[in-house]
Amino acid sequence: MTQSFQKVRALTGMKDILPDEGVRWETLEGIVREWLGSYGYRTLRAPVLEHTRLFTRGIGEVTDIVEKEMYSFTDSLNDEHLTLRPEFTAGVVRAAIEHNLLYDRPHRVYSIGPVFRHERPQRGRYRQFHQISVEALGFAGPDIDAELILMLARLWKRLGLNDIRLELNSLGQAEERQAHRAALISHLEKHVDVLDEEARRRMYTNPLRVLDTKNPAMQEMAESAPKLFDFLGAESLAHFDGVRRRLDDAGVAYRLNPRLVRGLDYYNLTVFEWVTDRLGAQGTVCGGGRYDGLIGLLGGKPAPAAGYAIGMERLLDLWEQSSPQPAKPECQVYIVHQSDEAQRLAATTAELLRDAGLCVIVHAGSSGFKSQFKRADASGAGAAVIFGDDEVKSRTASVKWLRAQQAGETAQQETVPLDRLVEVLKAKV
Template sequence: MSEEKKVEKIVGIKGMNDILPEQSALWELFENTVQSVLKSYGFQQMRTPIVEATPLFARGLGAVTDIVEKEMYSFEDVMNGDKLTLRPENTAGIVRAALEHNITYDGPKRVWYNGPMFRHEKPQRGRYRQFHQVGAEALGFAGPDIDAELIAMCQRLWDDLGLVNVRLELNSIGDANERNLHRTELIAYFEKHKELLDAEALRRLYSNPLRILDTKNPSLQELVNNAPKLLDFLGEESKAHFEGVQSILRHNSIPFTINPRLVRGLDYYNRTVFEWVTDELGAQGTVCAGGRYDSLFTIFGGKHTPACGFAMGVERLLELMKLNGDAEHVSGCDVYLVHQGKQAQMQSFVLGERLRDAGLDVVLHCASATGIGSFKSQMKKADASGAAFAVIIGEDEAAAETVTVKSLRADDFANNQTSVPFDTAVDYLVDQIVGVDHDESQCENPNHIHIHH
């Protein structure tokens, strides 16, 4: 008999990661917190396709950028020949959709998004080929107040997530005419020191010299520090706008540092730019970046529409949450139902539905390939689930119409259990769980009770 041919396993694409069940609770905590904070500022969620026409990014991001030159996942649709790209960022898509559906016809709009982006680069900690961003875009707002509001919204999110080692860096890159004056001086300055430039700086010298200021090459730091500063080229309007942002931040006790080397590699930014950075993630220290992009609507063929926004890297922020210990405090379910016997199983189903009606998260033990399992094995599953309580229904409980409630998180684990009549079990458990920690703020449903152990 010939040996069966071994089936080759198919594995995931490098840099595109699976989010496993034990990891998803932290993602949900983050996403629920984001949604709560953004909603409290009047931002509405907007969802755009993952695939867009390639010219959208080539025009919006600028042809001479790392993203367009080296990082985009682009392909031709074999059905009709369209040139398509997996989105490397989402501001361009938001503006495209805003123009296509004319959403600012009746006034400015605050929108936000959450989803995967794609860039072909070397995967490393905090930087992946499929990564996730949360972003907010304020469309149609011209004043410095909206810039400051976006920054304040980020600060509130860090506070709600318990992140403390994140600091704000701020700069203004002025308007196009001011950048052009600065660009001329910058090129002239670097030309005088051409022999000191590395290959990357030489490549950018005439195409995108502003990005040389963002170099991480240690040997170029002194040269860059002495380069002409864009802040010195700002006109009165740009200066007033930048001072307006700073004034609101100071008045609201939001600390910041002005970083004159903070620039943007994308062509559509102007005036305010900002980054939230940390020293806890090594080289990938920027967790959120944003700024003003008043020209993007006109670049895409629309009428002039001032706008400002930001995008934050979800994976990097989750890493920070883990470093702060938040991953240890993400709850599992509230109740795990353990049962043995046919009648007990039927009663467990009934009780499970009643508990869910009361707003609790409940896991009902179900049979695996090897069967329903003993009480001991079920209790191990209950403890591993992260539940606050196990509710046990055996043949004796079923006959007596009672349940045994056991606290899985109490200090006196071995003795902390009690018998409760079946018909009062829901009220008893709700009272117990509310007593542990009633936190409605993390829930979309205000009637939903959920605990964090």
């Protein structure tokens, strides 16, 4: 007796994207690539798998990502410690260093694809999710920080997203953060009785992240904590003022948020988030800022850099709420046929139609006209091209218009000579 095979399901937090949904993904990706191209950004495709030390060094050993969320393992073949990328920036910077991208000029690059974090699945965030990561490598001034933000404002406008707010802060430079860190630790020590377990664990390793708490019991303590902004020197303030002036010039509204720190250790100077109330607790749609020290930290010649990441699932969710996308037809023309000779004519005709730029499905296999027409209608095609014995003999095709916009004032079905079929279909579908 054959033992039944237990059905295999997708792993928790790993989501299948089925064809109808996939069409919306491709449409959004097309808009995103066109938008990025209009600012001179070109694609950089780094591997999904990297050495673990790249992320522990680049992201920071005491961040949530490195401590709790990375998918890491030891390669049994060569005893190497490897990790599925939890974000793009470290890998992109590694590639820029390895291939000397900044040897002769700065680069604007972007990456789109999956990233992996072992966290509790929730709306808009899965264990495999997707990001648009944009990096401006080798640019030092506040103009590039502002450009990164302004280009995002253009994308939201292009997608019809109105309910997204910009929050802005500056983290200054390392020595300024060190002075603030000492004052912050002193403040936390005075309020240790209100700190939760996570905050107490971070108090000496990553105290800035304590201020990013969502714990209601810690809000008063966080609000009264020393502000990093008060520790910024003249150069850091001038850089931040330069960013703000450019945003003001463009009419982009923002809120100064002194508690905005981002979750990765590599940021300095400008940091920002675009947030919304329409996605529940996971309200950050895009986050980024400047990370001038990362290239040097990862072994390259020190160079400035800035960038951001957008969560694709969250962006798609918002876009669908704002502008529900109609289902895209599977094809423009569906060819039905009866008899072996008609099927052969259908196949050769379909290739001619595709040569002319039409999307065509030829019904596979043999079945009755009724079921073929049912499938043609379900495909969303504008026209069904019919080949039966009569059409084969007369070298014609019967064209049935399946949608009102194609039928118009003409008959719902007409006979068309084969040598005019491309012309007729191109004119209507």
